[in-house]
Amino acid sequence: MTSLYEGVFGAPAEAEGRAPARANLLGEHTDYNDGFVLPTPLAYETAATIGRMKGAPDGIIEAHAAPFGETKRRSLGDPPQGDWMDYVVGCFRALGEAGYAVPAVSLAISSDVPMGAGISSSAALEVAVLRAARRLLDLPLDDVELARLGQKAENAYVGMQCGIMDQMAASLGQRGKALFLDTRTMATETVPLPESFRLAIIHCGKAHQLTAGDYNTRRRECEAACAALGIGSLRDLDTGDLERLERLEEPLGRRARHVVTENRRVLDGVAALKACDAGTFGRLMDESHRSQRDDYQVSIPEIDALADSAKRHGAIGARLTGGGFGGSIVALVPSGRYDGWRDAVLADRPDAREI
Template identity: 40%
Template sequence: MAIPTRVIASPARGVECVKKRAKRLHFTAFSRDAEQVATASGRVNLMGDHVDYAGGFVLPMALSLHTAVAASRADHDCAVSESSDDRAWTRYAFGVLAQLRDAGLSIPPLSLAVASDVPVGAGLSSSAALEVAVARVALAVVGAALEPRALALLCQRAEHIGAGVPCGIMDQWCVTHAQPHQSIMLDCARLTSTLITLPPTLVIDIVDSDERHALRDGGYAARRADVEAAARALRVPLLAQLPRARWHEIDALAPQLARRARHVVHESARVHEMCAALAANDLARVGALFFESHQSLRDDFDVSTHALDAIVERARSEGVLGARMTGGGFGGCVIIVRRA
């Protein structure tokens, strides 16, 4: 059976085209010009899925796919999007405005128009890109600014409260701190990050399964609850910080919690191994780590799907260096690495 896939490429016209679409949509929807327009990029996670909320290490990379939001003052908050009939996305946008106001910023009611090249539900941080772009444009309207760390934390809080998704910090941190094609290693417990150089001999393809997920549907929250339960059982504040000398204690947990914990500690360790392999230009090891990560996400964390597995296995049969699902899972994209 053929698997419907497509390789996601950066739009040829880039960020300026997305900004123009947002401004045009704003004028069409609200019959006036936008006062400001702001953008944010999507991201792909090279390694370290479902460990950010466990205090682990992650290795995301910003993409040349952007969300633009055009805004003007209004009588009440309202928002339109060029591409979505599902109004659930407004919970993310309005959640950001609420958090900005709760932080003491005098954000007036706003009309928002959203255009985006970041596919929704593909595991490429469409929600974080929307949140950060909304925050940036709202701040621009009143001539204010937040430094990247504060902006990332505010947008994470908006997703928790406004959208009801208990996300970690990785997406918002990468979107606020990295430029397109920059990769960063982030310590999610200490909130410190380092830019990581990718070797020019490494080619990264992002393949969309066209299976869509919605993290608010509950699977993501259930996995986080398992991780937190495992941490409590092991008597550590954050599961990814369980010392390697104590990893054997995972085997004594209830089977499902043991599988979740096994993924978290090994996945966080794989980020360090990945950075070392990239620094040494050891592309064979990079690829092996990709396959190991996918197996863990599939078997221990139960967030892969038949379509994602099929893409990974087809890539393996074609002789690529490595492949793995990326993002929260339950659909979305596979990231494939190969030699230039």
């Protein structure tokens, strides 16, 4: 990474930040409803090296993205342009709005995180950039504050109204463990993943594109359901309130039902992991997928067919992971059967690929 920076900018980098991608095991579309989530970080990561840019006014950001082979320069006052640079600039705008001085900086970004796979390449980029800036500028930011700034960059500048899960997973997650997060209180707990099982991420072959508007529409539908019910958040309901949801106009009732039941699945899933009960956890994954498909309507036929294939060939649980409308499934597979399972699924679904 330092050689990439020096090759682009002709001087050594002064600081570096790294952050992983994530797979969400349970708790989809619950984070912006003050709910519970259960992601885990993956081996893929994004790295950002950074240095001060001499001779340029404060607030000028220049970045080179190796995955695109592009170098771009922008001022903090420039509007978003719908490209990867928006995420970088958004992070520095968030720092500036938090009261931190933003000098002219240059960054070199490398990543092996597959884009459009539903494993949050955007949050990995945001957290990597913010970690690099924190080191360079010696900022008094803890990991939770850093995650909040990454979310703000995406909400306020990029225009994607995501919750906090992805940034928290990238900032606080530990490899080999699930991160149980209460997005209302921001309390976290690490939970061991099942022994003798392997998590598989399989891309369906169709990239997801959350900024196309469907994600933001789902968030507005949840807000409309809350207004109709006279509550502040869907987190204020539990499964004992499901009959109330049946009286909502469609599709608000189904949207709310997904969130309420998904919160329960996260809590039950954490209990199952602590009890080393992989069978129950797999069943909850299957239920989560059906809820995303039928109630929240964020799945697509290619994802449904891939989840069905995963189950048919021996996964004990499989579900859409990420915001939906394409991307990947996550499946829980016995470790000793993984290679045969993977080969069978990929033969069954030729457009799919292992992540």
